[in-house]
Amino acid sequence: MGRISQETVEKVFDAARIEEVIGEFVNLKRAGASLKGLSPFTDEKTPSFIVSPAKQIYKDFSSGKGGTVVTFLMEHEHFTYPEALRYLARKYNIEIEEDELSxxxxxxxxxxxxxxxxxxxxxxxxxxxxxxxxxxxxxxxxxxxxxxxxxxxxxxxxxxxxxxxxxxxxxxxxxxxxxxxxxxxxxxxxxxxxxxxxxxxxxxxxxxxxxxxxxxxxxxxxxxxxxxxxxxxxxxxxxxxYHKSKILYGLYQAKTHVVKADKCLLVEGYTDVISLSQAGIKNVVSSSGTALTVEQIRLVRRLTNNITILYDGDAAGIKASFRGIDLILEEGLNVRVLLFPDGEDPDSFARKHPAHELEDFINEEETDFIRFKAKLLMADAKNDPIGKANVIRDIVQSIALIPDDISRDVYLRECASIMDMEEKVLYSELAQLRKKHIDDKSKRTRSDERRMEVVRDNTPPPEVLAQMYPEAFLSDAQDSLHYKQEEAIIWILLNHAADEIRYDAEPDNPENKEKIEEPAGVFVMEELFHDGFAFENAIFQKVYNIIAKQYDEDETIPSGQEFARSEDQAIASMATDLMTERHALSDWKRKEVFVTDKIVHLSRYTMESVLRFKACKVEKLIADAKEKLRDHTVEDKTELLVQISKYTAMRNKINHQLNRVL
The missing domain is CATH 3.90.980.10 (DNA primase, catalytic core, N-terminal domain)
Structure with missing residues (x-):
C-alpha cells in the first residue's frame, strides 16, 4: 500500500465536508456560525463538541480532542492517517491508487x-x-x-x-x-x-x-x-x-435516518432490522439478541434523544428487558414502547404490510413506558392490593432514575393518574428512592476514585514518563513562562495572517501621520524574522519554523487550515485549539452577552502581541547575560555589560510603546 500523494490529500480535504462526515456520528445542531453536539468521546449531558464548517475543524472541549475531518476519524474510528484519507476518498468518489498488501x-x-x-x-x-x-x-x-x-x-x-x-x-x-x-x-x-x-x-x-x-x-x-x-x-x-456490548447492528445503515427522524427504533434481531429497513422504516437498529448496555444507549444518544423499543408478544422476554428501559431513562433519553400483535414480530409484520401501514402502526401504537409497564404488570397483579402496590413502586423506581427534574415530575403525575393514586404519596416514595439512588451513585463514584488513587500511586514519575513517551513532553505546554505571549503570535499567524492591519509608519514620530496597511502575518514575520528569537514551546517553534521557511522562499504564509490538516497530530491539535472560539459553545447573542472579537481591534492586538513577545524574550536575554556576569570564570565582562545595556534600551523602548510605567 503506497503512500498517498500530496495532490490526492489536498483533493480529499477540499472535497470532504466536516459537518457531513461528523454529522453521521454526532447529532449536530446550529449554534451561530458553528454546529454543536454531545461529545462522542466522553459521557456528557451538556454539549461541548463544536464543529466549524467555515474552518473545517472540530473541537471537543470535554475531552480536549480536536482537529480536521481526518483527525476525527482517527480518534473516533481508530483509523490510521492513510485509512482515514481512503475512507473519505471512497465517500467522495476520489480515486486513490492502492497496491495490494504483501x-x-x-x-x-x-x-x-x-x-x-x-x-x-x-x-x-x-x-x-x-x-x-x-x-x-x-x-x-x-x-x-x-x-x-x-x-x-x-x-x-x-x-x-x-x-x-x-x-x-x-x-x-x-x-x-x-x-x-x-x-x-x-x-x-x-x-x-x-x-x-x-x-x-x-x-x-x-x-x-x-x-x-x-x-x-x-x-x-x-x-x-x-x-x-x-x-x-x-x-x-x-x-x-469487536465488542458486542458497544455495537448496534444496522446503525451504520440507519445513522442518517435516525438523525433525520430524530428517533431510533430498537429491535432484537438482524432480520427485524433488515425487513423494517426494506419496508421503508430505516431508522432501526438491533442489540443483536443481547441485553441492552449503557455503551449502546450512548451510541444512540449521539444521534437522537428518542428511542422506541419494538417488542413481539413474548411477555416473559418483555419483562426481562425492563432493565434496558431503566438504563435508557437513567441516560436521560425519552423512551417509548410498541407491542406487536400476538404471533407477530417486526420481521413478520413488516413482510405482511406495506410501508405506509407499517409507519402508521408504529406512530399510532407506540406509547410511553409508564402506560406500557403499568398495563403489563397490572395484568399479573389483577385485584391483589399488594401486587398493585409493588407495581406502583416498580414504576416509581423507574421514574426516580430520570435525571431531568421536569421530566420526572411529568411522569410522576401521569403515574398518579393512571394508577388512581394521590400525587403526594408518590412524591414521598420518589423522594426516598431518589435519595437512595444518589447515595448509591455517590458510593460508586468514591469507589472509582479509590481505584484511581491506586492507579495514580503506581504512575511512574515525570522523568520516567518523559523517557517512555517523549512526544508528550516536547513542550512545556501552558506551564511555559511565556506561553501566552507565544500563543498570541501563533494565533495571529494561524487565524489572521491574510487580514489587513493599519499602523503608524513612524510610531515614535507623532508629526508623521502616514499609515501603513499590510496583512497581519506580514507585519509579524517582518518584525520577528530577523530577530532570531526562539519559542520556548516546542510545538509553536515547529509551526514558526515551517512558516519562516515558506516566508523566506516566497513571502507567503501557510493557512491555519494547512496546519490543522498536518499529519503531525501535535501540530494539528494545537492548530485546532487556536482556531476554535470557545464562546461558540453558547448562544451569547440570545443571552444578550456580547463577546468582543479580537479581529475588531486586530491592528492594535497584533502590534501589542509582537511587542509583548519581544519584551519577554529581551527580559530573558537580560537575565541570561546577568547570570553569566556572575560567573567568576569569565575574565572579560565588558561585552556582557554592553549586551545588558543594549537589551535594557530595547526593553525600555518596548515598554514605552506599550505605555508601561518604567
Missing amino acids: TEQQEAATERESLHIISEYAQKYFEDQLWNSDEGRSIGLSYFKERGFTEETIKSFHLGYSPNGRGVFSKEALSKGYVEEFLVKSGVSIKRDNGELVDRFWGRVMFPIHSLSGRTLGFGGRVLRSDAKTAKYLNSPESEI
Whole structure:
C-alpha cells in the first residue's frame, strides 16, 4: 500500500465536508456560525463538541480532542492517517491508487489493523460466495429471497454465505497470504487442539456487523441445516476490534435516518432490522439478541434523544428487558414502547404490510413506558392490593432514575393518574428512592476514585514518563513562562495572517501621520524574522519554523487550515485549539452577552502581541547575560555589560510603546 500523494490529500480535504462526515456520528445542531453536539468521546449531558464548517475543524472541549475531518476519524474510528484519507476518498468518489498488501506488509501491520484487514476480506469473500458460487446461490441467496429480501437490500447490508465445508474459507485465506494468528484472533477461524484450522461459520448465511463508519468488525451467522446440532445463530467472539456490548447492528445503515427522524427504533434481531429497513422504516437498529448496555444507549444518544423499543408478544422476554428501559431513562433519553400483535414480530409484520401501514402502526401504537409497564404488570397483579402496590413502586423506581427534574415530575403525575393514586404519596416514595439512588451513585463514584488513587500511586514519575513517551513532553505546554505571549503570535499567524492591519509608519514620530496597511502575518514575520528569537514551546517553534521557511522562499504564509490538516497530530491539535472560539459553545447573542472579537481591534492586538513577545524574550536575554556576569570564570565582562545595556534600551523602548510605567 503506497503512500498517498500530496495532490490526492489536498483533493480529499477540499472535497470532504466536516459537518457531513461528523454529522453521521454526532447529532449536530446550529449554534451561530458553528454546529454543536454531545461529545462522542466522553459521557456528557451538556454539549461541548463544536464543529466549524467555515474552518473545517472540530473541537471537543470535554475531552480536549480536536482537529480536521481526518483527525476525527482517527480518534473516533481508530483509523490510521492513510485509512482515514481512503475512507473519505471512497465517500467522495476520489480515486486513490492502492497496491495490494504483501504478506510482509500484513505481518508488519499492527494487530488492530490486521484484524480489520481480515474482517474486510472475510466480508468480501462471503459476499462473493453468496452471489458467484453455485452453493451460495442455491442455499444462501435462496434463503434470503425466501425471507422476502430484495437483491438491493441484500447488497445494502452486505449479506453473505460461508461454504458448507469445515475449512474452506480458512484455506482460501491462508493461500492469499493472511496470517493464521489473526484469522484466529478475528474469530473467523478456530484452531483445534490438533493444530487444524477450521471455519467458525461454515454452512451459514452471514450478517456482517459494522462500526458507525462502516468498517466490518465481526459477524453473525445463521445455520440453515435442519439437522445441525449447534446454535441457530453464532456471533464472532470478542476481539480487539469487536465488542458486542458497544455495537448496534444496522446503525451504520440507519445513522442518517435516525438523525433525520430524530428517533431510533430498537429491535432484537438482524432480520427485524433488515425487513423494517426494506419496508421503508430505516431508522432501526438491533442489540443483536443481547441485553441492552449503557455503551449502546450512548451510541444512540449521539444521534437522537428518542428511542422506541419494538417488542413481539413474548411477555416473559418483555419483562426481562425492563432493565434496558431503566438504563435508557437513567441516560436521560425519552423512551417509548410498541407491542406487536400476538404471533407477530417486526420481521413478520413488516413482510405482511406495506410501508405506509407499517409507519402508521408504529406512530399510532407506540406509547410511553409508564402506560406500557403499568398495563403489563397490572395484568399479573389483577385485584391483589399488594401486587398493585409493588407495581406502583416498580414504576416509581423507574421514574426516580430520570435525571431531568421536569421530566420526572411529568411522569410522576401521569403515574398518579393512571394508577388512581394521590400525587403526594408518590412524591414521598420518589423522594426516598431518589435519595437512595444518589447515595448509591455517590458510593460508586468514591469507589472509582479509590481505584484511581491506586492507579495514580503506581504512575511512574515525570522523568520516567518523559523517557517512555517523549512526544508528550516536547513542550512545556501552558506551564511555559511565556506561553501566552507565544500563543498570541501563533494565533495571529494561524487565524489572521491574510487580514489587513493599519499602523503608524513612524510610531515614535507623532508629526508623521502616514499609515501603513499590510496583512497581519506580514507585519509579524517582518518584525520577528530577523530577530532570531526562539519559542520556548516546542510545538509553536515547529509551526514558526515551517512558516519562516515558506516566508523566506516566497513571502507567503501557510493557512491555519494547512496546519490543522498536518499529519503531525501535535501540530494539528494545537492548530485546532487556536482556531476554535470557545464562546461558540453558547448562544451569547440570545443571552444578550456580547463577546468582543479580537479581529475588531486586530491592528492594535497584533502590534501589542509582537511587542509583548519581544519584551519577554529581551527580559530573558537580560537575565541570561546577568547570570553569566556572575560567573567568576569569565575574565572579560565588558561585552556582557554592553549586551545588558543594549537589551535594557530595547526593553525600555518596548515598554514605552506599550505605555508601561518604567
